[in-house]
Amino acid sequence: MMDTTITADQIIKALQETLTMVGVSLLFGSLLGVPLGILLVVGRPGGVIESKLVYSILNPVINIVRSLPFIILLVAIIPFTRFVVQTSIGTTAAIVPLVIYIAPYIARLVENSLLEVNPGILEAAESMGATPFQVIWHFLLPEAFASLILTFTTATITLIGATAMAGTVGGGGIGDLAITYGYQRFDTFVMIVTVLILLVLVQGIQSIGNRMGRKARRE
Amino acid sequence: MIELVDVYKTYKRGESSIEALRGVSLRAEKGDIFGVIGYSGAGKSTLIRLVNYLEKPTKGQVIVEGQPLDQYSVHELRNVKKKIGMIFQHFNLLESKTVYDNIAIPLVLVKKSKSEIRQRVTELLDFVGLSDKAGSYPKELSGGQKQRVGIARALAGNPTILLCDEATSALDPQTTQSILALLKRISETYPITILMITHEMAVIQQICNKVAVMEDGIIIEQGNVLDVFGSPRHETTRNFVRTVIRNTVPSSVIQTLKAEGQRRLFKLEFIGQSASEPVINGLIRNYNVQVNILFANMTEIQATTLGNMIIQLQGEDRVIDQAARFLQDQGVYIEEVDSV
Structure with missing residues (x-):
């Protein structure tokens, strides 16, 4: 029906690359982004450990990184990428900019989730003489848990979108397959298959996230 | 503390x-x-x-x-x-x-x-x-x-x-x-x-x-x-x-009072002891005054009774003054009011 030049192995390899990029950058992005998000909440004016210095530096820095489109960030930080992973091409090289891209995004989402926590809970925590760490660990995070699940769902889906541009630095992945074969070689079959894979991936992650969120909310 | x-x-x-x-x-x-x-x-x-x-x-x-x-x-x-x-x-x-x-x-x-x-x-x-x-x-x-x-x-x-x-x-x-x-x-x-x-x-x-x-x-x-x-x-x-605690006189009573014209009105408050003593009875027996109770209410607070009363006294001004003083001596808080 439709002529194609790629094999099933290529699709599987691309899928693996996408999942690797998403998984690894989500992990490191979270390790960076979650603490930053918490800092944004507790450090803000009126926060648990109010710090004008931390907040006034962190807030604009996150905004600056967030204002760069991923494709620009990807190429702009190539020297940094080379410094960190000793290479500027391939899947590994794509992960560095992905982490730099997603960490501030996660930080903002975590910030929003934590700000949703009823301020009365924090007042209760303070009235019990909880330390700032205890406020975060025993009150803020458990209360925001359901919302945080949705935060990570959104971050994961955003990452899948960003990995499509990883081809620019030879990162591979489903998105790269779609561009190099589907678009540049007019391979309609590849285009349809890759779009379907991305669709199923995003839908799947979103519905798993929603279900987990509902469960955490005990609905 | x-x-x-x-x-x-x-x-x-x-x-x-x-x-x-x-x-x-x-x-x-x-x-x-x-x-x-x-x-x-x-x-x-x-x-x-x-x-x-x-x-x-x-x-x-x-x-x-x-x-x-x-x-x-x-x-x-x-x-x-x-x-x-x-x-x-x-x-x-x-x-x-x-x-x-x-x-x-x-x-x-x-x-x-x-x-x-x-x-x-x-x-x-x-x-x-x-x-x-x-x-x-x-x-x-x-x-x-x-x-x-x-x-x-x-x-x-x-x-x-x-x-x-x-x-x-x-x-x-x-x-x-x-x-x-x-x-x-x-x-x-x-x-x-x-x-x-x-x-x-x-x-x-x-x-x-x-x-x-x-x-x-x-x-x-x-x-x-x-x-x-x-x-x-x-x-x-x-x-x-x-x-x-209700201490206002029902409007129907006020209407009646208005029709009869102004008399001397007193607000009384009984606390604890005085609430259980027959002070009104004493008032009537000892003084030549007519007592008209317009309003009375009792409330319990902290196991103590708090009474509220609005009365109208009719008689000679001098006797009414004496009667009011008598109530005060009985431990009743009394206040003359122009109207209710």
Whole structure:
């Protein structure tokens, strides 16, 4: 029906690359982004450990990184990428900019989730003489848990979108397959298959996230 | 014991500043259920938050169990707070934790062992009557049950002070009754000082032994509930008292009076002893006056009867004056009024 030049192995390899990029950058992005998000909440004016210095530096820095489109960030930080992973091409090289891209995004989402926590809970925590760490660990995070699940769902889906541009630095992945074969070689079959894979991936992650969120909310 | 000494609290918002408290002093002893009543914006919320230093005073001293709070370091203050329980209008329970875990939180914060926590939480669940709800989540509870969890949580660390921030304002009248009964039981069971703020006079009437009435950041009247209720001096206090004690004459009686023309009217207040003595009978027998009772009402506060009466006296002016003096001598508070 439709002529194609790629094999099933290529699709599987691309899928693996996408999942690797998403998984690894989500992990490191979270390790960076979650603490930053918490800092944004507790450090803000009126926060648990109010710090004008931390907040006034962190807030604009996150905004600056967030204002760069991923494709620009990807190429702009190539020297940094080379410094960190000793290479500027391939899947590994794509992960560095992905982490730099997603960490501030996660930080903002975590910030929003934590700000949703009823301020009365924090007042209760303070009235019990909880330390700032205890406020975060025993009150803020458990209360925001359901919302945080949705935060990570959104971050994961955003990452899948960003990995499509990883081809620019030879990162591979489903998105790269779609561009190099589907678009540049007019391979309609590849285009349809890759779009379907991305669709199923995003839908799947979103519905798993929603279900987990509902469960955490005990609905 | 809680003592506030000439406390001021000013909030600065940019150029303007709001004086929430303007020189407030009060003293609540162990065993007291001290009620602070006022309309919203009177400064009650600020006042109660000073006691556990959720708010720091701009000026003046907050003294808890004999120790001024401003002498403590941040670290020491956390330990002081652990001996001050607080319950809230909207309960402020963790939605993500079970009833059991909510009550356990203060104990988890001080790193008690699992078995100690289990013992204390079981005890508290029993005390507040929620033993069967240990595994439930706050979402599954009624308002009254949530407040019981709040109370159990506040008591977990064996506090010497319990602060109640409009604890019954979000509850229906019947649930309010049961929560008030619980608070009273706490006061009788534990050596504790209870400070509560409210805008409901019925709350004060039912469980408080002392009361302070607040308006515009100052306490306009305070003392034993009976004294303040018995002879409210300030208009705002009178308004609050009127919500629980009717002392207005029905309009039909006023109509009749108007038709008959003006007579000499007196407002009488009987407190405790004088309420059970036949003073009106004495009045009629000893003086040549006609007594017309226009209005009478009795209320019980703190196991003491408080009577209110409006009477009309007819007779010679001189005799009426003597009669009024007689009532005063009998311990009745009497006030001549022009009209009712």
